[in-house]
Amino acid sequence: MKKLKRSILHAINRCISLIIPLLGLVPFHSCTTFMDMYGTPTIEFDINGRVENKLGKGIKGIEISEYGRPLDTTNADGTFNFTIIEPLHSSVELLARDIDSTQNGHYEDKTFYITDSKDIVITLEEEKK
Numbered sequence: 001m002k003k004l005k006r007s008i009l010h011a012i013n014r015c016i017s018l019i020i021p022l023l024g025l026v027p028f029h030s031c032t033t034f035m036d037m038y039g040t041p042t043i044e045f046d047i048n049g050r051v052e053n054k055l056g057k058g059i060k061g062i063e064i065s066e067y068g069r070p071l072d073t074t075n076a077d078g079t080f081n082f083t084i085i086e087p088l089h090s091s092v093e094l095l096a097r098d099i100d101s102t103q104n105g106h107y108e109d110k111t112f113y114i115t116d117s118k119d120i121v122i123t124l125e126e127e128k129k
Helices: 002-023
Strands: 042-052 062-066 069-073 079-087 092-098 110-114 119-123
Touching (some): 062 079, 110 119
Antiparallel strands (some): 062 069, 062 092, 092 110
16 A cells, blocks of 8 residues: 555656646746856947036046946046947946046936947936035
8 A cells, every 4th residue: 555655646746747847837047147158149339428517518537337347437528438248139227426526526326228339428417415
């Protein structure tokens, strides 16, 4: 009787182990690092830009970053440039953040998105006190 119960349980376990993957209930791994996958098509973004205030004057000391990773800081005339590689058909979320304290005034952070290599102009608003 014990052998019969054991064999029935093994048969049930085998059936369940075949059915669960068909239902898609086995995603216990993450695919968040798709850049690591072999053969993932990528695109190289050559970004040139300028950060300016409402009057069109370039702002020095603005950090441009992606996911908290600094890419460049604007120079005296407010220009920046860098190159990043991203998965094909994706947009890139960047953040412009004032890091020079109040040397040029204090500007609000601004998030912006790019989808191709181009020259961009970012206009920042002065932070209200």
